Amino acid sequence: MADNVKPRVRVPRDATAGEEITIKTLISHPMESGQRKDGDGNVIPRSIINRFTCTFNGETVIDVTLEPAISTNPYFEFQAIVPETGTFEFTWYDDDGAVYTDSKEITVG
């Protein structure tokens, strides 16, 4: 597991039913591409987050496959529809099998 992996997610606290909201996510992760070499000329093995998903009350909003060409600290911004009060679940899958999650609640008023 990579060190100091910390997900950060920005979701509005409330919305009207059916409103489109913008979600921004950032997770601190080195995203080692497997192309770089260390001081002795040995290739540093690949270690990246390979998949990111966002769901709302179990329904998919976005499912992203990441390749080594995604920058350090992967950032995503996308739009979601909020049909009702519920919870956004965010999941990041690491190459080494670790899974990082975060969730945000949103109230439809």
Place this chain on the structure above:
Amino acid sequence: MKLTRRHTLMMAFGSAVAAIMPFKAFAAVEDEIQAFTGGADMGSDGITLIAPEIAENGNTVPIEVNAPGAEAIIVFAAGNPTPAVATFNFGPLAADQSAATRIRLAGTQDVVAIARMSDGSFVQARQEVKVTIGGCGG
């Protein structure tokens, strides 16, 4: 420098390699596009790729793709050692089929975005990004 037979041969070899290299990278991305589209014809309407014309740092190049009605959008960097960048699959709760992220580019090259529409057709957008400092740590 005197041009000997050896020098001439080496130079000829060097330029031949230089000529083949970009073609190889190009072929790799064409293969991956083929794998995604199955060789279908691609239009160019209905997809927007926003990328900077000049990126000073190839380590973090902000890009944005938008294709209304798309099921999935795949992004390639044609000149990277591995051309695939990311695949965005949109679920039923995606408000519009757009996403923004930051990518690595090894050098000046084309960024290609291809969307698979819900009717099974494909559209692509392509933009050249000039990179001052490459992002592959070479």
